[in-house]
Amino acid sequence: MKLLVQPDDGVKPLVAAIQKAKESIEIAIFRFDIPELERALMDAIKRGVRVQALIASTNRGGERTLRALETRLLAAGATVARTANDLVRYHGKFFVIDGTDLYLLGFNFARADVRSRSFGLIVRNRVVVQEASKLFQADSTRQPYSGKSKSLMVSPVNAREHLSGFIAGAKKSLWIYDPEISDPPMIHLLEERAKAGVEVRIIGVVPRRTGLLKVRSLKAVRLHVRLILRDGERAFLGSQSLRAAELDRRREVGLLFRDRAIANRIAKLFDQDWAKAKISGREAIPAEKVAKKVAKLVTKKLPDVTEVLNHVVAIETKAEKLKLDKDGLEETVKDAVKSAVQDAVNEVVKREAGVVSNVK
Secondary structure (H helix, E strand, C coil): CEEEEECCCCCHHHHHHHHHCCCEEEEEECCECCHHHHHHHHHHHHCCCEEEEEECCCCCCCHHHHHHHHHHHHHHCCEEEECCCCCCEECCCEEEECCCEEEEECCCECHHHHCCEEEEEEECCHHHHHHHHHHHHHHHCCCCCCCCCCCEEEECCCHHHHHHHHHHCCCCEEEEEECCCCCHHHHHHHHHHHHCCCEEEEEECCCCCECCCEEEECCCCCECCEEEEECCCEEEEECCCCCHHHHHCEEEEEEEEECHHHHHHHHHHHHHHHHHCEECCCECCCHHHHHHHHHHHHHHHCCCHHHHHHHHHHHHHCHHHHCCCHHHHHHHHHHHHHHHHHHHHHHHHHHHHCCCCCCC
16 A cells, blocks of 8 residues: 655656556546646557546536546547436545556545645555445446445445544544534544543634634645544545535545554654644634633732722722712723733733634
């Protein structure tokens, strides 16, 4: 097994794989706009390789491009099938070379994606490769897929069940790349792991605020991958986010695997990305933690309470003689305290999170 890392590796490993194909290529396409990859497919057809393409019936904003690609591949001699409309979307990204090598990708065959933070796997495990080919043929012929693999995660067939079990099995850590985690049961499961002492770190977005999950957003480069590293040893890589649609209503493909060298490399890259990422505006800093530190800061700056009370009593007893506007005085004091607390909160949040927070 080998790990592909984007944007470091670019398109060259994919082109090289297609150039080495001798007998067959099965390729599932959701987005495709890389000329050198298309040329490699055309050259493969010319030298007698059997090319089968399964092209998504729809993608947001790119149907015309997909239909044009179908026409070019058909004209060149490829076998082309279009995905059914029984699922909301066919979003898997993979191809199989000569029935022996599976390229399972977290990114599309698109320029924007290979310039993003993403990953892919080159898998040579015979059982996994055969299962991926079985899925490809089932979807190409619009037949039901009923795979029973515990490694190949196929939505909506088995992904929710197996990913839930995978997450629930975490003992020490869950490090996650995911553009959007919004499925309530999955968020609840992550929170339960966090309560049990598991370190949950997410690079991506969690729309629902929570103080249990550490969330940061990748700013230096676009994020386009779904990956979970569990306890630094086992991992999931695929096309399905922890979202209801991608688990239950779309065709998504991923893999659960164990590979020490790959896990170590992923952990190193995640740490580097985490250090560069910004704390997400959707990550809640626990209110109790902030409140305690604010109280400590504010009380340090307050004068002696007895002295303040003496001044207040003196002012009150002379209020009539001086004709002070007590209502105005009260509002002024409230504003002053509010301003002091707001400044203190901002100071704490900046120190704790490394970002400026406006508290109202």
